Amino acid sequence: MGYLTPKGIVEELDKYIIGQKNAKRAVAIALRTRWRRQQLSADLKDEVMPKNIIMIGPTGVGKSEIARRLARLVEAPFLKVEASKYTEVGYVGRDVESMVRDITDIAVNMIKAEKSGDVLEKAKTLAEERLLDILFPMPPRFEPQAVREEAGAGHEPTREKLRKQLRDGSMNDRYIELEIKEKMLPVGVISNIGMEDLEINLKEMLGGMLPGKKKSRKVKIPEALDILMQEEAQKLIDMDEVVKEATQRVEQSGIIFIDEIDKVAGRESHGGPDVSREGVQRDLLPIVEGSAVKTRYGIVKTDHVLFIAAGAFHISKPSDLIPELQGRFPIRVELDSLGKGEFIRILTEPKNALIKQYEALLETEGVKVEFTKDGIEEIAGIAEIVNERTENIGARRLHTVMERLLDEISFNAPEQKGSNIAIDADYVKKQLSDIVKSEDLSRYIL
Numbered sequence: 001m002g003y004l005t006p007k008g009i010v011e012e013l014d015k016y017i018i019g020q021k022n023a024k025r026a027v028a029i030a031l032r033t034r035w036r037r038q039q040l041s042a043d044l045k046d047e048v049m050p051k052n053i054i055m056i057g058p059t060g061v062g063k064s065e066i067a068r069r070l071a072r073l074v075e076a077p078f079l080k081v082e083a084s085k086y087t088e089v090g091y092v093g094r095d096v097e098s099m100v101r102d103i104t105d106i107a108v109n110m111i112k113a114e115k116s117g118d119v120l121e122k123a124k125t126l127a128e129e130r131l132l133d134i135l136f137p138m139p140p141r142f143e144p145q146a147v148r149e150e151a152g153a154g155h156e157p158t159r160e161k162l163r164k165q166l167r168d169g170s171m172n173d174r175y176i177e178l179e180i181k182e183k184m185l186p187v188g189v190i191s192n193i194g195m196e197d198l199e200i201n202l203k204e205m206l207g208g209m210l211p212g213k214k215k216s217r218k219v220k221i222p223e224a225l226d227i228l229m230q231e232e233a234q235k236l237i238d239m240d241e242v243v244k245e246a247t248q249r250v251e252q253s254g255i256i257f258i259d260e261i262d263k264v265a266g267r268e269s270h271g272g273p274d275v276s277r278e279g280v281q282r283d284l285l286p287i288v289e290g291s292a293v294k295t296r297y298g299i300v301k302t303d304h305v306l307f308i309a310a311g312a313f314h315i316s317k318p319s320d321l322i323p324e325l326q327g328r329f330p331i332r333v334e335l336d337s338l339g340k341g342e343f344i345r346i347l348t349e350p351k352n353a354l355i356k357q358y359e360a361l362l363e364t365e366g367v368k369v370e371f372t373k374d375g376i377e378e379i380a381g382i383a384e385i386v387n388e389r390t391e392n393i394g395a396r397r398l399h400t401v402m403e404r405l406l407d408e409i410s411f412n413a414p415e416q417k418g419s420n421i422a423i424d425a426d427y428v429k430k431q432l433s434d435i436v437k438s439e440d441l442s443r444y445i446l
Contacts, residue, residue, distance in 0.1 A: 006032050009073065016069050016352060017062045018345045019336060026053055026333040027070050030306060034253065037304075049303075052288065052328055054261065054318055055310040057335025060394020063310040067257040076253040077107035077246075083309075084263040086280050096283045100293040103254050104300050107246035112237060119236040120229075127228035128166065131221070134176060135162055171221045178224050179214045243297045254305040258284075262311030265320040281322045288328045338394050343380035346395050347371075354402055362409065366417035369409065374425040379405065382428070382436055404445060405431050 004012065009028035010021075017024070030051045037048045055063045064080060071078030079102055086096050116123075136159055165171045219227065264277040264284075287293070290303030309329060318332060338346070347355050355371050362369045371379075383397045405428060409421060435441045 004032075004073070009070070012073055013066060013069055016350050017065055018349060019338070019342050020062050020066065023055055023057075023062070023066055023333045023335050026331050027066055027308070030331065031070060031074065034304075034306065038252075046303075049290075050306045051331055052307040053309070053331040053333060054329045055308065055333055055335055056313050056318065057310075058312050058314075058337055058392055058394055060392075060396035061335045061338055062395070063335060064257065064259060067255065067308045067310075071255045074253065075110075076255050077103050077110060077250050078255045078257070079103040079106060080257040080259060082260045082263075083258050083280065083284070083311075084260045086264075086283070096280070096287055097293045099256055099258075100250075100287065100300055100302055100305075101295045103256060103305075104246065104250050104295045104297055107250045107254070108242060108297060111242045111246045111249070115237045115242060116233045119233050123229045123233040123236060124225075126232040127225055128163070130228050130232070131166065131176075131225055132159055132162055134178070134224075166221065166225075174221050175218050176221060176224055178217050178219055178227060180217055180227065247297060247300055250305065251301050252304055256305055256307050258307060258309045260311055261309040261321070262313045262316050265311070265313070265316035265318070278322060281325050285322070285324055285328070288325065337392065340377075340380045340384045343383050343395070343398060344376055346398060347376055347380060354398055358402060358406060362406075362413055365413040367409065367413045368420045369406075370420070370422050372422060372424040375423045375428050378425040378428040382432055385436060400445075401432070404435070407431075 006025070006028035009031055010024045013024045013028075030053060033048075033051055037045055040048065055066070057063055068078060068080070070076075079099060081099050081102075086094050162171075264280045287302050288307050290301065292299045292301050307329070318326065318329075347353060355376065359369055359371075379398070379401055383401050386401070387393065387397050405423070408431070409416075435445050
């Protein structure tokens with residue numbers, strides 16, 4: 001896992017996220033602190049707690065995106081959850097421990113994919129041999145010895161001829177019958193909300209005891225090779241090693257992003273049998289503080305998982321969280337609202353900029369769309385006006401504006417192959433000015 005310097009992390013994040021310098025610095029330092037911790041002596045290493053972060057800012061300014069890109073940067077297991085979907089113990093719903101089980105599942109799949117890449121060549125060779133056995137089997141053992149010897153003499157050259165045809169693709173259109181093993185799983189063991197983990201565990205447990213059911217399928221040779229390759233790769237992967245590595249990766253470099261933390265902030269004074277927000281916070285506390293959670297892969301400790309919480313905090317404030325939870329998020333960082341200047345940059349600068357996306361999508365139809373400088377400024381200006389007039393949803397407003405703007409071109413694109421369309425300020429005004437003028441229309445359409 002390549003660890004970058006804080007400057008390097010910020011530079012990488014700049015490729016995808018515009019502005020928010022303070023938030024990027026905070027996550028870069030928190031990530032680098034992890035690397036520093038790994039360099040310490042064993043006794044001191046366990047004492048260094050993760051520098052958890054609370055991001056404060058309106059929707060659509062890049063909170064989730066910063067956390068997601070950060071995880072991709074260091075190939076860390078990453079999970080995004082909404083605090084509002086958890087309920088306190090004693091109520092039907094998802095318990096907070098399920099987030100640890102979910103991130104462990106993600107890590108196991110991550111390591112499995114990495115290991116599959118390592119054994120790919122060997123799996124391909126073995127799959128090829130199995131496919132040749134199906135295409136040209138050896139004569140059965142109960143045949144007379146003379147018949148077997150005669151067949152054996154011509155077997156190898158024919159097999160090599162088939163191998164050559166297999167590799168040069170001349171057999172790609174041929175179908176073969178393949179027997180695929182299917183695990184017989186009891187369907188719908190338990191269907192209560194919040195019991196999905198128990199149901200999965202039961203299915204896995206019972207699935208191991210029940211015999212595999214074989215099913216015949218007719219598939220083309222390339223697909224058959226893929227199926228056999230996956231089967232062989234599974235056999236070559238040591239699952240004990242995968243689980244051990246995944247658990248370690250979650251414990252040492254996992255990132256859990258808890259969105260909408262402000263929805264569980266605030267303390268209710270009223271009584272009654274209701275799920276209290278403070279109750280959810282109290283359940284979150286041991287997970288963030290560090291606890292051992294039982295997962296289907298064994299015990300996973302959360303002591304060094306990095307937690308990034310985020311919320312708009314329109315009504316509540318971070319100080320409305322229970323003191324113990326506040327203490328576990330030492331870094332507070334405020335994200336800025338976005339205006340016309342940022343929108344122009346968001347539309348054009350990032351690697352995955354919206355304008356680049358739309359140009360590439362329409363080019364698949366043979367339609368060349370070009371956005372002029374004044375056209376881009378007009379789009380950004382409209383997004384800013386609508387955000388001010390209605391609800392401020394940040395950069396997400398650009399998606400709605402762009403979809404509406406290109407609605408006609410997208411619809412007629414297949415019939416307009418070979419055409420060049422310039423999107424300038426006049427075109428943008430023509431398409432959107434009526435909607436922007438009417439506040440009611442912009443409320444419903446943009």
